[in-house]
Each structure stands twice: as structure tokens, then as C-alpha cells.
Amino acid sequence: MIDDDGPVLCADVQDAGADPFCERPADRRYSVCRKVLGGCFRFESTSEALLDLVEAAYAGLPPHHFPIGEPEFRIELRLLPRQVFPLAVEPPPVRVQSGAGLLCGVMDASNYVVLAPEQHRALIVASEDMLGHPYHLRYELIEFAVFTLATRGLGLVPLHGACVGQHGRGVLLLGASGSGKSTLALHCLLEGLDFLAEDAVFVQPESLLATGVANYLHVQADALRFVDDDAATRWISQAPIIRRRSGVEKFEADLRQGHGRLAAVPPELVGAVFVSGQPADDPGALLSVIPRAEIAVRLRADQAYASRQPGWHRFEQRMMQLGVYQLRRGRHPRDAVETLRRLLD
Template sequence: MFPSDVSLRDDPLSDPFGERLRPAICMSRQVLGARFRFESDSIAFLELVEAAYGSLPAQRFPGLSPEFHIELRVVPREAAADVTEPPPVRMQGGRGLLCGVVDASNYMVLAPAQRRGLIVVSEDMLAFRYHVRYELLEFAVFLLAPRVLNLVPLHGACIGRDGLGVLLLGPSGAGKSTLTLQGLVDGMDLLAEDSVFAHPESLLATGVPNFLHVKEDTLRFVDDPAVREWIRKSPVIHRRSGVAKYEADLRERDASCAKAPLRLAATVFVSGESAHGPDDLLAPVPWEFVAPMLSADQPYASGHAGWDRFVQRIRRGGVYRLRRAPHPRDAIRAVGGLLDRARPAG
């Protein structure tokens, strides 16, 4: 896929910070409505970029397409004891810089105003492909793009059709991934399964529809044996919470991934509480409870500029509580009804 590795190492006495290092390979990908240019002399690191962002639809916001530059460096192997997973990333920031630190040889430094970033990992850290990709590489993109495009970063999922989307919120374990999978099976478009980024005024939302993370017990609801087989053949990742999930690559199948940002037509809080019947499945959230529920569910996003306007706009579209149905197909039908109501007449 790439030419052979080229290692550029300058004299540490004349260049102690490695500023003269010139990565030999460049890769450009359209992500979250922006153009990201990744530069590195490590094939292994660039393969993680391809794993994260290769063959994705090039979602763009009207009139906006900023460019970002991220340098990816690999430093010599650390002489350390064997570990089953690296330490968690510690976040720091100040004076326009954002940092994520694992240890002295594994970290990222981001300068959103300059649209630049640096990610450094040691050779042994590259063995933890999921952690490097998810906790450093993807995290850097998720921090840079929203701050320049003025997007509200949301922890949630989004599915839809015909250019409209439903934002799925709720705590971990409530069933957002199960609903997302059922939505895909039923022909809906997937915008994002875990992180959604919305413009507070237009409510246009973008995401990265690359992977679907599904627990084994979710597969009992999947009627299609080909879908079950596809998921069970996928790698298993272990969250830091201890939960194990299949990481199914949506690009391996003809999955319906949103080709452009979706306009959020409704918001649904997914609840683990079981519904007593069909009429108890989906209920509107009273107007006065919407703002506090959103802030409690999205503590990070609620501190961002544009949050108040986002809440105002979300209220107008409608905010609902979705209780657990006997089968997620019933819940998806209720969600689809919200999209039908939001579609312009004629």
C-alpha cells in the first residue's frame, strides 16, 4: 500500500527537538467536514490512519472545508515491563494548546488555532493498534475539527434517511448501539455510532461511520444470519470499562453510511427501562426538562460556545424518551416515525 519505511533521524545535538524531521509520506483524508493531511515516515502509523478513515464518504458542510496538518512520529521502543494495555490518556490544556499524555514517549499536542497537531508514539505502543487509533489519532481529529468549524461535540449516535437524522443519546449500556445496528438492518443511513458533531444553528451533523461496536448478547436480535456472521468474524475490542465488543468495519459491507451531513430532526433519549406496551414506548420530554436533561447527558458539550443555541434549536425539533421494546425493531419503527413527521409535505 505504501513505499518502504524511511527513517529520518537528525543529529540529536544539532536538532534536540527533532524540528528538522521531514516526514517522507503524506496522506490526505476528508473527515468531519474538513481536510486532514497526515504526515509520517512510519508505514505502521499511516496504516492506522487508513484503518480509521479510508473509504469513508467525504462529508462536507456548505461553503466550509478547512485543512488541518497532523504529524505522526514514532520514537524508539521503550524498555518496559509487559502490559496488557497502555495507561489511559491524561488530558491537559492551556494557552491555546490541548495535550493528551500517556507517558513520556506517547502523547499528542494540538494547536487548534494553527490547525496543527503532533502525535508521538513509541515503537512498542504501535502493538496496541486500537488504543493508538481510538485514544490518540481519532481523539485528535475529534478535538481539532469541531473547534475550527464551531461544532457541538456530542457523545451519542445518529441514524436517519433522506437527509434527516435522529440523535440518539443516553448512558452507556442503554442500547444506542443495538438501535444503530437495527437501523442499519432496516435500511437507515448511519452517520455515527459513538460521536456526533452538530452545527448549533443549522443542526447539520457529521460523524465518522467507520465501525459499529456490538456486544455478543445484541446478536440475538439479528435475524439475518449473514449479518450475524459478519459481526462475529470481526475483531473483539476491550473498552477500559472492561466491556468486550465486536468492532465491525462498516466498509467491509455495503452498509448505508450517510454521504453528507444530516439535519437533526429529532432527539431521542434511549432508556434501559422497559416499556409496558406500544403506547408507552416513545414519549415527548416536557419542554422545561429538555435543557437540564441535555446538560446532564452531555457535560463536555454543554461548556462549548453555541450550546445554548443548540439546545434552543433541538427543542423545536422535538425531544423524546424511548423505553426498551421487546425487540429493537419496534423501537426503530418509532424512531422512523419521527423522521416521517419531519419530512416536508409533498
């Protein structure tokens, strides 16, 4: 729902001397509220185009809740005039910095994020040029703010990985880029498992309840050779193509279009699986147990950022109690899905 409320951006160059920090209230402002990652996020802006990107990212998601409550976060989005020197084919990468209780992510002087985690607030500034780069604006500025505020405000452990489940139970899918996590997550979705996330998972370390943003699935074209469902093939192949910073191009398929089931509640983790690109020696035995003495080293090597967060030690302890596995490739991704299904039973 969009409503008019409160102060807005000082975008008029003529106002720069009178209001250099853009603090003066204006006449019109829009706001959107969305339940994301267990929190209530209010996005405010004078730009409907920026709020359209918020809706593209977070509208239609299952509202997840944690027993610890539902804090409110406020994010202001400001649109600046087009830059004199327009952006190149690809925006510059985000550089991060911190100090005085603030976290910053900066592309350039007209495109950046400033976060005050203790106040549950953030400011996102983008130039009109960035509207021509919706993927980067959505993922590297808006998502940066949402993920960071939720992680700090809810005490979650942020993991680079995927998560699928069934009957309120979930399993983490970990591994290096290119190991096949997204392809496996796709087939889990198509085979009826609940889909939580394919790239970023957030875990409450004590309860091991997990949440994520199930908005888009990113898969390369070669993943379609294993998809037998014609409707699913059309859904993916007709999706927009995005280009990662690495240069890899992937389909960005909207998961909210009804293909498969999104996790309605945060699943409780029953274990973690490192996905390997290597074929199994025995096609009937894809899963192997990682020795307990090796689990901590494997997890920390795979999750460099998360392993430095406050809740990591408890998360690591809990995963060692549950078990961590390695999953090698079978003849078809369905074989791996059935292996995960047995682990979830």
C-alpha cells in the same frame, strides 16, 4: 493516496545532541489526505505503520461537507523507538492539559498528542510498543487529535451519542452507556436507515447538520441474539474484539464492508431521543415526549463536555424547538426502529 514530501522525524538516537527537537529534514516522508467531519485532513509521517492506522480509521468514508467551507488540518505522526520498559497489558489512560494556546493528551513520555487548534495543526507521538495496541492508538491518540481539531476549527458541538436518519433527516440517539444505543443503531442499519455514527456525533449548531465517523460499530455479543440475518451475524461475530477501559468487550465490526447504508451527506437533525433500557409499559407506545421545561436539564446532564462548548447554547435552543423524546424498549429492536422511522418521516 500516499506521496513523499517534506521533513520527517529525527528517530536516530545519535542525532539527539545535534537535533534535540527533531527539526532536521530527512529524506523520506509519506502523507495521506482524508475528508473527515467536514474538514480536509493531511496526515504526515515517516512511519507507514502509523499511516496504515490512519487508513484503517478514515479510508472509505463518505466525504461530508458543510456550507461554511472545508478547512485543511495537518497532523504529523511520529514513531519513537521501543521503550526500555514496555507498556503493560493496557496503555495508561490519557491525561489532558492545556495552556499557551495548546491542548495536550498524554499517556506517558513516549505517547502523547499536542494540538494547536488555532493553527489547525497537531503532533501525535507514539512508541513502537503502541503498535501492539492499535485500538488505543487509533481511538485515544489519532481520534483525539482529529475530533478536537474538527470541533474547534469548524465550530461543531461534540456529542456522545449515535445518529441515524433517512432522506437527509437525522435523529440523535442519546443516553447513558449500556442503555442500548449501539444495539439500536445496529438494527437501524440492518433495517435500511442511514447510519451516521454510533458513539460520537458532531453538530453544526445553527443549521443542525450532523456529521460523524462511520468506520466501526461496537456491539456486545448478546446483541446478536436479535439479529436474524445470517450474513450480518457472520460479519459481526467474525470481527475483532476490543476491550474498553471499563473492561467491557465488544465486537469491532467494520461498517465499510457493505452491510447497510452510510449517510452520504450530513443529515439535518429533526430531534433527539434518549434511549432507555427500561421496557415500555405499552409495547405499542415506545416513544414519549420529554416536557420542554426538562429538556435543558436532561441534555446538560447527558452531555457534560459538550454543554461547556461555545455552540452549546444555540444547539440547546434548536433542540428545544424541535423536541426531545424518550424511547423505551419494545419486544424486539425492530419495534424501536419503526418508531424512529416514523419520527423521521
